Amino acid sequence: MPESLASATHHVRPARATDDDALAALDGDTWSPLHAVTPRKAPPYGPFFHERNAPEDVLVAQDGEPGGADGAVLGYVKLVSPTPLPCNQHVRQIQGLAVARAARGRGVGRALVRAACEEARRQGAVRITLRVLGHNAPARALYEAEGFVVEGVLPGEFLLEGAYVDDVCMGRPLD
Structure with a gap:
C-alpha cells in the first residue's frame, strides 16, 4: 500500500492491527440507515478486524502530518477483490467507507x-467498483465527482426502516 497520501490536516495510510478499537468505534459511531443495511450495533463495538476484514484491506485517514505523532482516526475505506475468481482479479471493489x-x-x-483508486492501480487493477444505497445522495455525489458512473441498479433491493431502497452499482476505469 502507499506509504501515505497527505493534505494539510490529514493523511491516508495503510491500516494497522492496532487501529482495531478506533475503527470499530468509528464504524459504530457513523452507523446510519443512509448507508447501512445491517442493524445498529450497541457499544462496545468490535472487533473491526476479523477473517473477512483484514488490516491489509483497509486504508485509514488520520489527523495530522505523515510521520508525525499519531492523530485521531478520521475515516477508512475497505478495498478488496470483488470475488475470489481469477477472471475477476483485474477489478477492486470499495466495500466500506x-x-x-x-x-x-x-x-x-x-x-x-x-x-x-491509487492502491487498486498499484495492485494491478484496471477497474474499481462499489455499491451504494440509492438514497445516499452525499455518497453518490462524492463518487460521481471522482469519476464513478452508475452501471446498474437493483430496484428495491433492501427494506430499510419500512421503505424499499435501491442498490446502485457504480464503477470506473483506473486508466
Whole structure:
C-alpha cells in the first residue's frame, strides 16, 4: 500500500492491527440507515478486524502530518477483490467507507476514495467498483465527482426502516 497520501490536516495510510478499537468505534459511531443495511450495533463495538476484514484491506485517514505523532482516526475505506475468481482479479471493489462526523467537509472522504483508486492501480487493477444505497445522495455525489458512473441498479433491493431502497452499482476505469 502507499506509504501515505497527505493534505494539510490529514493523511491516508495503510491500516494497522492496532487501529482495531478506533475503527470499530468509528464504524459504530457513523452507523446510519443512509448507508447501512445491517442493524445498529450497541457499544462496545468490535472487533473491526476479523477473517473477512483484514488490516491489509483497509486504508485509514488520520489527523495530522505523515510521520508525525499519531492523530485521531478520521475515516477508512475497505478495498478488496470483488470475488475470489481469477477472471475477476483485474477489478477492486470499495466495500466500506466511513468518515467521522467531526471530519466531514474536510476532504477526508475524497482523499480516501482517491487513495483507494491509487492502491487498486498499484495492485494491478484496471477497474474499481462499489455499491451504494440509492438514497445516499452525499455518497453518490462524492463518487460521481471522482469519476464513478452508475452501471446498474437493483430496484428495491433492501427494506430499510419500512421503505424499499435501491442498490446502485457504480464503477470506473483506473486508466
